Amino acid sequence: MTYAVKEIYYTLQGEGAQAGRPAVFLRFAGCNLWSGLERDRESAVCTFCDTDFIGTNGPGGGKFKTASALVDAVKSEWPKESTRGQPYVICTGGEPLLQLDKPLIDAFHAEGFEVGVETNGTIEAPAGLDWICVSPKSTAPLVQRTGSELKLVYRQKDALPEKFEDLAFDFFYLQPMDGASRVAETAAAIEYCRTHPQWRLSLQTHKLVGIP
Template identity: 55%
Template structure:
């Protein structure tokens, strides 16, 4: 198959249980919960997305005809010889629309650990090392197990209680950052306070923030 990648870059993981870990991010193009076009945002299942996943024109992006081709591009992003276990995070958009066992096997042979950030609506390859499940809106989540459950909060159609039956090692609330520059700061403050209060009342949940935005890295 041909893989469509919006962008690829080396940075630090900014959220959740792996926060601060050096990572290659491979952002697949396309999503099943929003077209990525502004004219469709209001009617999208995930209307608060702040990520550009349309096309293949980002840094490191492009069309990759084989798993070996894409794996080679990912491997080239990692500073080989610098120590540490190579780590790649597949994200999107929705990576479950394109991610394959063949790609992950190829990266495993190169010594990589492979993680995914998914909305949980698609079946995933069974050979992933780390699964971050981030449900969106009223979408049907078909995954029942994950390493971390990272829920944007608050979402009226996706309250934390809805996911009590998901088997997760870690549960995180990530404060909602609504789209629209004129409302970002006060709305973010309200969402953060709500997430803090929920975690204090429900200690099985932890707060996570977008550290990469705080320290201004990709």
């Protein structure tokens, strides 16, 4: 298949259980919950997305005809002088599971990469992933109900934490919704974690400290 990629870049993970870990971000183009166009935001299932996933014109983006070609592009972003620390790629979007498949996962593993995915959970994840982070969105049906980390943007009136607390994840995170009410949402998330210690607070540290 041809993989449509918005951008590829090396940075530190800013959120959740892997916060602070160096990683190559592989952002696939496209999503099944929003077109990415502002004119469609109000009617979308997910109305609060803060990511540009339209097209293939970002840094390192493009259309890759084979899994090996895409892996080579990701590999080129990992520090060449590094001899320690396992290479790590985070497949994100948009919705990465519209494109991420077993041949690509296997190709990453063949080059020594650990493979993580950040998904809205509406599509079943292929076998072989090393880290699965699911972020449920509003009324979208949750198909991927197991994984490493459930990271819930808080507060969503149609996706409250108690709806997910019995699912089979290793970590449960609340991430305050960004925007005009960020201060109030952060305070609400802190209070919820205090009174429901199953949940941990996730902050977008890359925004707080200015990491691209």
